[in-house]
Amino acid sequence: MNKRLLGTLGFILPSIIIVGIFVYAFIAWTVGVSFTNWNTLLPDWSFAGFHNYMSLFSNNLRFRMDLINNFTFLPFFVIGTMVLGFFLATLLNTGVKFEGFFRTVFLLPMSISLVVSGTIWVWLYDPTNGAIDMLLKAMKLPTINWLGSMSFALPAIIIATIWQYTGFTTSIYLAGLRGIPQEIIEAAKLDGAHGLRLYWNIIIPMVQSSTVTAFVLMVQLSLQMFDIIWVMTSGGPAFATDMPAVYMFIASFKQNFVAQGAAIAVIIFLLTLAVVVPYLFTAGKITEEEL
Amino acid sequence: MKKVWVLVTIFALVASFTVIAATKFSIYDWWTAGGEKQAITAEINYFHQLYPNIVIAQNPVAGGAGANMHAVIKSLIFAGLPPTTFQVHAGWEMYEYTKAKLLDPITNLWQSEGWTKVFPKKIEELCSYDGKFYAVPMDVHRANMLWYNISIFKKLGLKVPRTFEDLISVMKKIKTAGYIPLAVGDRYQWPAAMVFEEGLLAVAGPKTYDEFFEGKVNYSNPSVKKALEDFRDIMENYVNKNHASLTWDQACGLVANGKAAMTIMGDWANGYFMGLGLKANVDYGAVAVPGSQGVYNIVIDAFPVPKGLSKVQKEYAYDWLKTIASVKGQAIFNKIKGSIPARIDVPTTGFNTVQVNNMKELKTDILVSSAVHGSEAPAPFVTAWENALTVVQYHPSMSLEQAVNYLNAVNAQYLTPQNLSH
Numbered sequence: 001m002n003k004r005l006l007g008t009l010g011f012i013l014p015s016i017i018i019v020g021i022f023v024y025a026f027i028a029w030t031v032g033v034s035f036t037n038w039n040t041l042l043p044d045w046s047f048a049g050f051h052n053y054m055s056l057f058s059n060n061l062r063f064r065m066d067l068i069n070n071f072t073f074l075p076f077f078v079i080g081t082m083v084l085g086f087f088l089a090t091l092l093n094t095g096v097k098f099e100g101f102f103r104t105v106f107l108l109p110m111s112i113s114l115v116v117s118g119t120i121w122v123w124l125y126d127p128t129n130g131a132i133d134m135l136l137k138a139m140k141l142p143t144i145n146w147l148g149s150m151s152f153a154l155p156a157i158i159i160a161t162i163w164q165y166t167g168f169t170t171s172i173y174l175a176g177l178r179g180i181p182q183e184i185i186e187a188a189k190l191d192g193a194h195g196l197r198l199y200w201n202i203i204i205p206m207v208q209s210s211t212v213t214a215f216v217l218m219v220q221l222s223l224q225m226f227d228i229i230w231v232m233t234s235g236g237p238a239f240a241t242d243m244p245a246v247y248m249f250i251a252s253f254k255q256n257f258v259a260q261g262a263a264i265a266v267i268i269f270l271l272t273l274a275v276v277v278p279y280l281f282t283a284g285k286i287t288e289e290e291l
Numbered sequence: 292m293k294k295v296w297v298l299v300t301i302f303a304l305v306a307s308f309t310v311i312a313a314t315k316f317s318i319y320d321w322w323t324a325g326g327e328k329q330a331i332t333a334e335i336n337y338f339h340q341l342y343p344n345i346v347i348a349q350n351p352v353a354g355g356a357g358a359n360m361h362a363v364i365k366s367l368i369f370a371g372l373p374p375t376t377f378q379v380h381a382g383w384e385m386y387e388y389t390k391a392k393l394l395d396p397i398t399n400l401w402q403s404e405g406w407t408k409v410f411p412k413k414i415e416e417l418c419s420y421d422g423k424f425y426a427v428p429m430d431v432h433r434a435n436m437l438w439y440n441i442s443i444f445k446k447l448g449l450k451v452p453r454t455f456e457d458l459i460s461v462m463k464k465i466k467t468a469g470y471i472p473l474a475v476g477d478r479y480q481w482p483a484a485m486v487f488e489e490g491l492l493a494v495a496g497p498k499t500y501d502e503f504f505e506g507k508v509n510y511s512n513p514s515v516k517k518a519l520e521d522f523r524d525i526m527e528n529y530v531n532k533n534h535a536s537l538t539w540d541q542a543c544g545l546v547a548n549g550k551a552a553m554t555i556m557g558d559w560a561n562g563y564f565m566g567l568g569l570k571a572n573v574d575y576g577a578v579a580v581p582g583s584q585g586v587y588n589i590v591i592d593a594f595p596v597p598k599g600l601s602k603v604q605k606e607y608a609y610d611w612l613k614t615i616a617s618v619k620g621q622a623i624f625n626k627i628k629g630s631i632p633a634r635i636d637v638p639t640t641g642f643n644t645v646q647v648n649n650m651k652e653l654k655t656d657i658l659v660s661s662a663v664h665g666s667e668a669p670a671p672f673v674t675a676w677e678n679a680l681t682v683v684q685y686h687p688s689m690s691l692e693q694a695v696n697y698l699n700a701v702n703a704q705y706l707t708p709q710n711l712s713h
Contacts, residue, residue, distance in 0.1 A: 040391070041365065041387050041388070041390070041391040041393075042391040042392075061682075062678065122478075122536050125536065126533050126536055127532050127533045127536075128531070128532060128533050145532050145533070145535075146536075147533075147535050147536045148532065148533060148534060148535035148536060150685050150686075153535075232536075233478065233535070233536075234478060234479055234480070236477075236478070236480060236535060236681055237535050237681060237684075237685045238678075238681040238682045238684065238685035238686065239678070239681075239682070240685070250674060253358060253359075253361070253362040253365075254358045254670060254674050255670060255671040255674050255675070256387070256670065256671065257671065
C-alpha cells in the first residue's frame with residue numbers, strides 16, 4: 001500500500017469513526033428502538049413490529065394535526081424566506097452604500113438563539129401591550145390575539161421564523177449573485193435584456209445552485225422546527241402550532257413513550273431524506289454541468 | 292516532549308474531575324423562578340453550615356415543571372452516573388422511578404429518625420411504595436388556592452366567594468367593572484389544567500375527585516360534567532386575553548399590579564408575591580378555592596436516594612435528607628418558598644398569615660393530591676389529559692356532549708387498570 005493513501009486514511013479515519021458512531025449508529029439505534037415496546041421508563045426490547053407507527057397514523061388526533069401543521073407551515077416558510085432572501089440579496093448587490101452594515105443587519109437575526117428570538121416575539125405579539133398590537137391600534141385596525149387564537153398562532157410563528165431565517169437565504173443568494181461573471185450580464189444588456197427580463201432569463205437561472213441549496217436547507221429546517229415553537233406556544237393552543245418534533249420531545253421525555261418518540265423521529269428523518277436525496281443528485285449534476 | 296506534557300496534564304485534569312465528581316454532593320432541582328430559587332439557596336447554605344466538608348454541586352434545570360430535569364436524571368441514571376439526590380414530586384412521579392427499581396428504599400432512615408411520627412399519613416403514603424419508604428418530603432404545597440387583589444375587592448365592594456357558583460358570579464361583576472376576573476398564564480398548558488382540577492375538587496368533592504383519577508368515574512358523572520362546563524365557561528369568558536402567551540408567574544403579576552382581580556394557583560404564588568415585597572392579607576388575600584374548603588390538595592417536593600451510589604455518596608444523601616426533614620431545615624426552606632413544612636411540629640413563628648392558616652388546615656383537612664403536579668396520576672395520562680382539556684377549551688363550538696365523549700375516550704385510553712397498578 002502506498003504511503004500517501006495510508007496518510008490520507010489516517011486523517012480521514014477518526015472523523016469517519018466519530019461520524020459513524022454519533023450519527024449513523026444513533027440513527028440505526030433510533031430506528032431499532034422504534035420497533036420495540038419501550039414505552040415505559042425502563043427499556044423494553046420486546047419486538048413490537050409496526051405498532052408504534054400504526055398507533056401514530058390511526059386514531060391519533062395530535063399526530064394528524066402535527067402533519068397538517070407542518071405541511072401548512074412548510075410552503076409559507078420556504079417560499080417566504082427564499083423570495084425575501086433573493087430580494088434582499090439583489091438590493092445588496094446593487095452596490096448600495098453601507099452594504100456591510102445592511103448585510104450585518106439582515107444576518108443578525110440568524111445569529112440569535114431561537115429561544116431568545118422566540119421570547120422577543122412573544123412580547124411583540126402580546127395582545128394587551130405588545131408592540132404589534134400598539135401598531136395596529138395606532139393605525140385604527142382591529143387587534144389580533146396572535147398566539148392565543150387557533151387561526152393566528154401558526155401564521156404568527158411563520159412570520160417569526162421567516163424573520164429569523166431570511167438573513168440566511170440572503171447570504172446564500174448574495175454569494176450566488178457575486179459568482180455571476182460580470183461579462184455575461186454586460187453581454188445580456190448589450191443584447192437588450194433589461195429589468196425583469198434580465199432577472200428572469202439570466203440571473204435567476206444563473207443562481208440555480210443557490211436556489212437548490214436554500215430550498216433544501218429551508219425544507220429540512222421546517223421539518224425539524226422545534227425550539228421557537230417550544231418557546232412561543234409549546235404547540236398550543238390546542239395543537240394549533242404543534243409539530244412532529246415537539247410531539248417527539250413530549251412523547252419521549254414527558255410521557256416516557258420512548259419507542260413512540262423514536263417512531264416520530266424516524267418519520268421526520270424519512271421526510272427529510274425525501275428532500276435531501278434528490279438534492280444530492282441534482283447538486284452533483286449542476287457541478288458537472290458547470291465544469 | 293512538550294506534547295507529552297500537554298497530554299499528561301490533560302489526563303491529570305480529567306482524572307481529578309472524575310475523582311471530584313465521585314466525592315461531590317450533586318443535587319438536581321427545577322427551582323429557578325423568583326422565590327423558589329432563594330429558598331433552595333437558603334437550604335443549601337444551611338446544609339453547608341452543618342456539613343462544611345461536603346463539596347456541593349447544585350444543578351438547577353429550568354423549565355417544563357420538572358419535565359426537562361427528569362429527562363436529564365433519567366439519562367444520568369441509565370449512564371450509571373446517578374446524582375446524589377434529586378427533586379421529585381411524591382406520588383406517581385416518584386412511583387415511576389420505584390416501579391423501574393431506580394431508587395433505594397430508606398425505610399431504616401425513616402424509622403431511626405422517627406419520621407413516621409411527624410409527617411401526616413397521606414404524605415407518608417405518597418413517599419412510600421410497596422410498603423417501603425423511598426423519599427423525604429421537603430415541603431407541602433397547596434394547589435387549591437384562590438389569590439385575590441384586596442384593593443380591587445374593596446373598591447368593588449365584593450365579598451370573597453364561598454362556593455364555586457359564587458366565584459363565577461363574582462367573576463361576572465368584576466368583568467363588568469372592567470378588570471380581568473381571573474388571571475391565567477397557560478403557555479405551558481398546566482395552569483389551565485389547574486383551573487379544571489381545582490374546579491373539579493370544588494364542584495365534585497374529594498371523593499369523586501379521587502375516583503375520577505382512579506378511572507372509576509368519568510365526565511359523564513353529573514358533577515364532573517358540571518365542573519367541565521364551568522371550566523369552559525371560565526376559560527372562554529373570564530380570563531385575560533393573553534393567557535396563552537403568559538407563564539404562571541406573569542399571571543400572578545397581573546393580580547399584583549391590579550390588572551386582574553384573582554388567580555387560581557398553588558401556594559408557590561405566595562412565594563412569588565412575597566418576593567415582590569407584597570403583604571399577605573394587606574395587598575393580596577388567599578383562600579381555598581371556593582367550594583373546596585376543608586380539602587387540602589397537596590403537592591409535595593421530595594428527595595429520594597437513587598440506586599448505584601457509592602458508600603460516601605449515600606452518606607451525603609442521608610445527611611441531606613436528615614437536614615431537610617429537620618424542624619429547622621423545613622422552616623428555613625418553606626418560609627421563603629411560600630409553602631408549609633411537611634412536618635406538623637414546626638412552630639409557626641416567622642411564617643406569613645397564609646402559611647400559618649395552611650399549617651393549621653393541613654392537620655384538620657381532608658388530604659388529596661394534585662394530578663397536574665404528578666402526584667395523583669401517571670405522567671402519560673397527565674400530559675394527554677392536559678392537552679385534551681386545551682382541545683375542548685379552544686373549540687367552543689364543540690357541544691358539552693361532544694366534549695364529554697372526546698375527554699372520556701382519553702381517560703379510557705390512559706387510565707386503564709394496567710397503567711394504574713403500582
